[in-house]
Amino acid sequence: MHLIDVQTGLLANNDAVAAENRAMLAQRGIYAVNVMSAPGAGKTSLLEKVLPLLAAKYRVAVIEGDIVGSADAERLQKLQLPVEQINTGGACHLDARMVHHAVHEVVHGPADVLVIENVGNLVCPAEFDLGEDDALMLLSVTEGHDKPKKYPLMFRRAGLLVVNKVDLLAMTDFSVEEAVQAARDVHPGLEVVRTSCRTGEGIADVAAWVEGRIAAKRGLGAPPARG
Amino acid sequence: MHEAGIAEYLITVAAQHLQRVPHGPVRSLHVRIGEMAGVNPDSLDFAFECLTKGTELEGARLAVERVPLQIDCGACGRRTVVEDYVFRCSACGSEQSSIATGRELQFVAIDTDDPPEEIARASH
Numbered sequence: 001m002h003l004i005d006v007q008t009g010l011l012a013n014n015d016a017v018a019a020e021n022r023a024m025l026a027q028r029g030i031y032a033v034n035v036m037s038a039p040g041a042g043k044t045s046l047l048e049k050v051l052p053l054l055a056a057k058y059r060v061a062v063i064e065g066d067i068v069g070s071a072d073a074e075r076l077q078k079l080q081l082p083v084e085q086i087n088t089g090g091a092c093h094l095d096a097r098m099v100h101h102a103v104h105e106v107v108h109g110p111a112d113v114l115v116i117e118n119v120g121n122l123v124c125p126a127e128f129d130l131g132e133d134d135a136l137m138l139l140s141v142t143e144g145h146d147k148p149k150k151y152p153l154m155f156r157r158a159g160l161l162v163v164n165k166v167d168l169l170a171m172t173d174f175s176v177e178e179a180v181q182a183a184r185d186v187h188p189g190l191e192v193v194r195t196s197c198r199t200g201e202g203i204a205d206v207a208a209w210v211e212g213r214i215a216a217k218r219g220l221g222a223p224p225a226r227g
Numbered sequence: 228m229h230e231a232g233i234a235e236y237l238i239t240v241a242a243q244h245l246q247r248v249p250h251g252p253v254r255s256l257h258v259r260i261g262e263m264a265g266v267n268p269d270s271l272d273f274a275f276e277c278l279t280k281g282t283e284l285e286g287a288r289l290a291v292e293r294v295p296l297q298i299d300c301g302a303c304g305r306r307t308v309v310e311d312y313v314f315r316c317s318a319c320g321s322e323q324s325s326i327a328t329g330r331e332l333q334f335v336a337i338d339t340d341d342p343p344e345e346i347a348r349a350s351h
């Protein structure tokens with residue numbers, strides 16, 4: 001019998017590229033947020049509402065991840081923002097290598113903020129670091145309030161939980177309180193915003209959260225005081 | 228679904244290591260998977276089996292060691308097991324904690340038979 005020692009992380013290849021992406025973005029002071037949810041939770045609709053608020057203050061670039069097609073990218077292009085479409089060709093998530101080229105494009109263009117819309121999926125995207133600063137996840141009220149218990153990794157990774165489609169609450173048995181409690185069991189202290197892309201509720205709060213995170217990154221990135 | 232990609236990387240890394248040393252048939256690949264790694268061992272096993280057909284790894288076993296999800300409490304300092312993904316110290320109830328174990332996704336080692344004598348001798 002013969003034992004060959006390996007000791008390698010099985011996401012080491014992804015994590016190495018994610019670290020490159022993160023370093024490229026940091027060098028240009030660009031804040032990046034990875035937007036994730038189940039299919040149909042309203043990622044693109046939320047971005048259609050939130051990005052104009054951010055674009056009033058920052059130069060925003062978008063990477064749009066989809067398995068096939070460019071329907072979502074076309075929706076966001078109407079906002080007159082640079083959008084890079086990535087088709088994963090069947091893969092159920094974006095990984096760091098897939099976005100690497102697009103990140104390269106973004107850091108060589110005018111941008112302060114990079115928004116990455118991941119493929120709709122609550123499982124796989126949670127496992128793949130893209131090099132972002134924060135993960136923003138949406139849970140729509142039509143999905144059910146038990147989702148944090150079923151997909152703990154995603155809720156653990158999220159920096160902000162957006163409970164979307166609250167205009168439909170009366171038509172569902174969804175309990176915001178139970179959903180938030182379940183999410184905070186997995187991720188104590190997780191920040192939560194309730195939104196409706198139809199009524200506009202909470203949209204400004206999501207933009208304000210992102211702005212706060214940008215400010216925090218800039219604060220950290222500022223050169224140390226001399227003295 | 229992403230288990231196939233991980234199995235592919237596992238096979239690539241295994242090939243790199245196997246190339247460097249004389250060895251007999253591969254018996255097993257030792258992998259450590261945390262409870263919260265986001266990887267399903269059965270799916271990984273299935274992907275591994277499919278992707279190794281007709282290769283030198285065909286028939287090798289994926290030996291999976293599961294690692295429990297544990298947190299270190301920021302208040303009382305104790306390490307406790309997380310039940311049902313509720314991240315609360317089961318000793319003192321504090322929510323201030325960091326994950327200690329359970330996120331591992333590690334390729335640990337390859338277990339092979341000894342190389343046939345003539346190969347072992349030739350490499351010395």
